[in-house]
Amino acid sequence: MxxxxxxxxxxxxxxxxxxxxxxxxxxxxxxxxxxxxxxxxxxxxxxxxVVKTAFAKNIEETMIAAEEIGYPLVMKVVSPQISHKSDIGGIKLSLRNASEVKATYQDIMDSIPKKLPDASLKGVQLQPMLSxxxxxxxxxxxxxxxxxxxxxxxxxxxxxxxxxxxxxxxxxxxxxxxxxxxxxxxxxxxxxxxxxxxxxxxxxxxxxxxxxxxxxxxxxxxxxxxxxxxxxxxxxxxxxxxxxxxxxxxx
CATH class of the missing domain: 3.30.470.20 (ATP-grasp fold, B domain)
Known part of the structure; x- marks a missing residue:
């Protein structure tokens, strides 16, 4: 100190x-x-x-973590190169079920590399949707x-x-x-x-x-x-x- x-x-x-x-x-x-x-x-x-948070490295871990946290939830991309996630579509809100979680995960993993080819995507962060x-x-x-x-x-x-x-x-x-x-x-x-x-x-x-x-x-x-x-x-x-x-x- x-x-x-x-x-x-x-x-x-x-x-x-x-x-x-x-x-x-x-x-x-x-x-x-x-x-x-x-x-x-x-x-x-x-x-x-801090809000309850889970880190998932792949779609299988994401689906398991989503069930543990419960719905609705928030998904955020995790990458050392991305600090302002919302600017590149790296935050998705109010996911209500497993189908939406799966589709959103795939969308994040497909769309962000097109916007930031040099970004290393480590996975996603899941949190409950607070109200x-x-x-x-x-x-x-x-x-x-x-x-x-x-x-x-x-x-x-x-x-x-x-x-x-x-x-x-x-x-x-x-x-x-x-x-x-x-x-x-x-x-x-x-x-x-x-x-x-x-x-x-x-x-x-x-x-x-x-x-x-x-x-x-x-x-x-x-x-x-x-x-x-x-x-x-x-x-x-x-x-x-x-x-x-x-x-x-x-x-």
Whole structure:
């Protein structure tokens, strides 16, 4: 660690820093600096809740995993060369049965090589189709002057259209983390308007604190983004759905 931090979670399991260090070391040995599926283990190591996820290398494994997860589900392509999956048709939503899963798997494996011939397709990622939550984005960029800069905002169309994002220099304490959430212009959508139940703000604050610790513990992280993070109504928590993590290549 390069920054002295306060133990923000005295009664919680300690982060598994050794596991995260091993994941980063293994990636660098393969000259990989953009992490995908394996990065979920990084989140778990810091106590950040993630959506149930299965990785399948072929159609047989995909069919088995789909039955285990249940329907409806989401299928995402897994490739070291593909970080923005939606841009090339690498994410398929609301698959309702085995026939749709089989057809979608074949479509992904047939269509993506035509768009990205150099991409190595490792398989697919399967997740349950979540409902009832709101999408938020939580990330970090490494500023050359200030170091790790945390960012938070509503996800989906809000992040693209309104550019409603709040930044803070890591590490942050609980007050600063809460200010990041309540300080965005669209916070009323999380607080609950027109009879809607409020989102689980405490869960978001907790996750921001954990991300703050992660990026301070590992300054080799150049960029980090959970997008989307699904936050549910108060008391029901939040789940990381997708993740993009970039390591510095000049260490």
């Amino acid at each position: 390069t920054m002295k931090q306060v133990d923000l979670f005295p009664h919680a399991p300690k982060p598994d820093r050794i596991l995260v260090a091993r994941i980063f070391e293994a990636a660098r040995e393969k000259n990989r600096y953009i992490l995908g599926l394996e990065a979920f283990d990084i989140l778990k190591a810091y106590g950040i809740p 009832g939550g709101k999408e938020v984005i939580l990330g970090m960029v490494h500023d050359p002057t200030f170091g790790p800069m945390l960012m938070f905002g509503l996800g989906g169309i809000y992040i693209e259209i309104l550019k409603d994002i709040r930044f803070a220099i890591a590490p942050v304490d609980e007050r600063e983390a809460r200010d990041m959430v309540t300080g965005i212009k669209t916070y009323p959508l999380l607080a609950g308007i027109r009879g809607e139940k409020p989102a689980d703000i405490d869960a978001l604050v907790d996750i921001i604190l954990r991300v703050s610790n992660l990026v301070c513990d590992f300054p080799e992280i150049e960029e980090f983004e959970i997008n989307p993070m699904m936050v549910f109504e108060k008391g029901k928590g939040a789940l990381a759905v997708d993740l993009r993590l970039i390591l510095k290549s000049d260490l």
